[in-house]
Amino acid sequence: MKSHFRIRQACAAAILAAARLCAPGPAAAQDNLDEFWTFMSEEARILTVASDTPESVFDSVSNVTVIDRAMIERYNFASVAEALQTMPGLAVLRTYLMHNIPTVRGALQEHYANKVLVMIDNVPMWHAVTGEGDLDRVGIDAVERIEVLLGPASVLYGSNALTGAVNIVLRKAPKGERFGSFxxxxxxxxxxYAGRGDVSRTGGLYSGGTGDYSYMVSADSREEAQPALLLKDENRAENSVREYFGARTLNYSGAWGASSLLLNASRSDQNYLGNTLSLASGALFNETREAALASFSHNFSPAWGSLNYTATYDWQRRSVPRDASDNIRSDIVGSRLVNSLDARVSLPRGFYLDTGAAQEYRYAQRYLNYYSNTGANQWDNSLSDRLNRESSLHAQLGLDSGSWKLLAGGRYTNDGHAGDNLSSRASAIYMLDERNSLKALFSQSFRSPTPFEQYFKPSPVTVVGNPDLEPERTESYELAYLASRGNFFAHLTAYHARYKDSIFRDQGEFTRDGFTYPNVNFYANAPEYHAEGLELQVRYSGKHAHAFLSFDRLRGSRHDESDVPAPGAFGLPGGSSWNFKYAPHYNLSGGLAVDSGRFFAASNFNVFGPGRSLRETIPAQFWADASLGYRSGGVKHALAVRNLTDGVVEIPEYVRLRVVETLPLYTGRRLEYTFSYRF
Incomplete structure (x- = not known):
């Protein structure tokens, strides 16, 4: 009760402060609406996450929200994950094995974040073995905006856009201009519990060009160590642990004439809490990720419309320890080669046809256990040299005529291992006027099982893959209203979503290849379940003040409920588990940014509503940041306090479901100084 009261007090204080600072006065009456409306209508007509043709948030044929560069700088977001945490309908979670897992509308992702597609400049990137995307392949200083599509998106992107898509758009100088930043x-x-939290961050970017050639190159590095905290592991041993994360990224984006090239390389190191959540006297386990991506595209300009060819190669590698001594490690390597051809055909009377084809080769090169001291192989986990091909055709017929924008179409996909799928979508947008629109949306999506989910067979056994898995499927029905009045913008969405054959970790007796495993974790398809929800985003943008408020609430069924056996330790009982058991009752985010002359200040907060773990209830969780800064010319200094309340933000451990009930998402207060120079 006290925790709930403190959170209500903090939220009320934040809203009251925002109301006082945003109340109209003589200066506010002179606020310039041009800047706000330019972004909302004209500059925002560059969103591409929902269509091959640039759209605005008002007439996009999907449910799209955006975080632009101005918002990133106002609130001093330190990472893509931190910025996404403020979006309605999206939460960035973790498990004991993985950090920064984007989660849309409460549809939980296991260790591997393979239900939400992550892209750089509309180019998908994910691991061919385990399927996860990576929010940390681009540093925040290289980001122009983050486009978020909520809802199924397979018609656009095929597999892995099951519940939504995140498009990270790189910064680029306007044509004919140059700029750089450090x-x-x-x-x-x-x-x-003890210790200190330390962060270091550096990055540089330069963008320019001459004639038909333009380019951007960026590099950055971030190292972060959380303050130590006491954590009880699966053996009920209480240890002081200090979690950490580090990432280095390099990006190049170039365009010449009708051709373009995107290059991305990254490496990250992060801790995880062991394969069995046993911390070995507090020692953490180090996971290393490496990735490289190259994507070339060329746009043809036929008289009948447009034609675009894209070729992409995406390579990813993960290295993780398998035992407490770090003597046995797993080397997980996979790659994807994609060729696609997309066309838009202009038809009479405002009609158009979007169509195309794609072929993708996915190579699960290895999931190899080896001895780190000798390099000798130990076990291949039944994941050596597995190649899969996926081919698809898509077509959508649209009408853009006056106040109406209509679209309907589908994608047929043939997966070499998962078989055939047909996903469809239909959108109807009615523009009441240029600042108000109504949307009715229907969309379907699917996700093919990964090689890890199908074939994984380790020694000793921890979790077993299931070759008989069906693809996951989902569909959603949405109604949305978008409106702006004066300096305010609001986006309200109501949705109903259905989830079919969701892939999850079950526990019990499982037979594969004629051998029966007793009481083992294995992958299975869940019965169909559903959810209804509301999402609200409100923004205010004035000459000297900016504010936002994001809220979402969902109600999910428990038709996928399954029994969880007792762990056989400490007298703990078993329980029952279903997807939405672990989703907070609501999520709330807000922020206020003001400036006066060369000085600026901002604060933002996040709230996860009350929720549950396997056996316990979790009270609402609150955290907030604040910053103060000074700018002069191209130089900017900012001083920020992260996690003002100095609390430990806890979320349920929803994967292993044995002894440990919660995990820390954020812990400890820290003071952060940031310097930037634009030239």
């Missing part, structure tokens, strides 16, 4: 930062603080 950013550095340091942070330190104490909190949690």
């Amino acid at each position: 950013t550095g930062g340091l942070a330190s603080g104490a909190g949690g």
Whole structure:
């Protein structure tokens, strides 16, 4: 009760402060609406996450929201994950094995974030073995905007866009212009159980060009160590642990004439809490990720419309320890080669046809256990040299005429392992006027099982793949209203979503290849379940003040409920589990940014509503940041306090479901200084 009261007090104080600061006065009456409306209508007509043709948030044929560069800088977001945490309908979670898992509308992702497609400049990127995307392949200083599509998106992107898509758009100078930037930062603080939290950050970017050639190149590095905290592991041993994360990224984007090239390379190191959540006297386990991506595209300009060819190669590697001594590690390597051809045909009377074809080769090169001290192989986990091909055709017929924008179509996909799928969508947008629109949307999506989910067979056995898995499927029905009045913008969505054959970790007796495993974790398809929800986003943009408020609430069924056996330790009982058991009752985010002359200040907060773990209830969780800064010319200094309340933000452990009930998402307060110079 006290925790709930403190959160209500903090939210009320934040809203009251926003109301006072945003109340109209003599200066506010002179606020310039041009800047706000230019973004909402003209500059925003570059969103491409929902269509091959640029759209605005008002007439997009999907449910799209955006975080632009101005918002990133106002609230001093330190990463893509931190910015996404403020979006309605999207939460960034973790498990004991993985961090920064984007989760849309409460549809939980297991260790591997393979239900939400992550892209750079509309180019999908994900691991061919385990299927996860990676929000940390681009540093925040290289980001122009983040486009978020909520809802199924397979008609656009095929597999892995099951519940939504995140498109990270790189910064580029306007044609004929040049700019560069350099950013550095340091942070330190104490909190949690003991120790200090330390962060270092640096990055640089340059963009320019001459004639028909333009380019952008960026590089950045971020290292973060959380304050230590006491955590009980699966053996009920209480240890002091200090979680950490580090990432280095390199990006190049170039265009010449009708051709373009995107290059991305990244490496990250992060801790995880062991394959069996046993911490070995507090020692954490280090996971390393490496990735490289190259994508070439060429746009033809036939008289009948447009034709675009794209070729993409995406390589990813993960290295994780399998035992407490770090003597046995797993080397997980996969790659994807994609060729696609997309066309738009202009038809009479405002009609148009979007169509295309794609072929993708996915190579699960290895999931190899080896001895780190000798390099000798230990076990291939039944995941060596597995190749799969997926081919697809898509077509959509649209009408853009006056106040109405209509679209209907589908994608047929043939997967070499998962068989055939047909996903469809239909959209109807009615523009009441240029600042108000109504949307009615229907969309379907699917996700093919990954090689890991189908074939994984380790020694010793931890979890077993299931070759008989069916693809996951989902469909949603949405109604949305978008409106702007004066300096305010609002986006309200109501949806109903159905989830079919969702892939999850079950536990019990399982037979594969004629051998029966007793009481083992294995992958299975869940019965159909559903959810209804509301999402609201409100923004205010004035000359000297900006504010936002995001809220979402969902109600999910428990038709996928399954029994969880007792762990056989500490007298703990078993229980029952279903997807939405672990989703908070609501999520709330808000922020306020003001400036006066060369000075600026901002604060933002996040709330996860009350929720549950396997056996316990989890009270609402609150955290907030605040920053103060000074700018002069191209130089900007900012001082920020992260996690103002110095609390430990806890979320349920929803994968292993044995002894440990919750995991820390954020812990400890820290003070952060950031310097940036634009030239």
